[in-house]
Amino acid sequence: MAQERLADIVLAAVGNVIGSHPSSAVISVDGRASRFADVMRRILDEARPRILAEYGIDLVDVRLRQLTLPEQNRANVFARMQAERGKMAMKYRSEGERELKKLVAAADRQKTRILAEAYREAERLKAEGDAQAMQIYADAFGRGPQFYKFTRTLTAYEKMLDGSTTIFLPADAEIFRILDGRPARAGR
Numbered sequence: 001m002a003q004e005r006l007a008d009i010v011l012a013a014v015g016n017v018i019g020s021h022p023s024s025a026v027i028s029v030d031g032r033a034s035r036f037a038d039v040m041r042r043i044l045d046e047a048r049p050r051i052l053a054e055y056g057i058d059l060v061d062v063r064l065r066q067l068t069l070p071e072q073n074r075a076n077v078f079a080r081m082q083a084e085r086g087k088m089a090m091k092y093r094s095e096g097e098r099e100l101k102k103l104v105a106a107a108d109r110q111k112t113r114i115l116a117e118a119y120r121e122a123e124r125l126k127a128e129g130d131a132q133a134m135q136i137y138a139d140a141f142g143r144g145p146q147f148y149k150f151t152r153t154l155t156a157y158e159k160m161l162d163g164s165t166t167i168f169l170p171a172d173a174e175i176f177r178i179l180d181g182r183p184a185r186a187g188r
Contacts, residue, residue: 006051010062013047040064 017039048059141148157175
């Protein structure tokens, strides 16, 4: 019986104090500090004198075991909590997308740099190869101009002719002279 009377006094104090504060003073959905400790101290300060006067009991502490919302407020509170979580999720997604864009941009820059270096190296090697080929051609022409002319003529005809090409040449064409082994005419 006495316990029920004490509970009634404490519950009345809880209702008065919590009712005079916004819910953000007791509940924090965004991680910021609430004024919960101050609210609990005010409940104790309101209930203690009455219990001491009426029952001679010194109330030392008050603790809440459960905090429930009125049914009409639950949907709004849960919707607010869901909206807050949605905002946080959007924030994390946008941060992730921003980080992804940074990584993709860095990878693209690195790819461009590597490809440019590879192209530069390929062009250098190609130029070296062309220079060596020209040197070989020059050496061949210097050693045997007739042989050089012969191989160049064959290469030219090979590039011109494939298996299905038909050409008409005069009987004194250079190719016939080369194939028959006849000496070149003056002026050729």
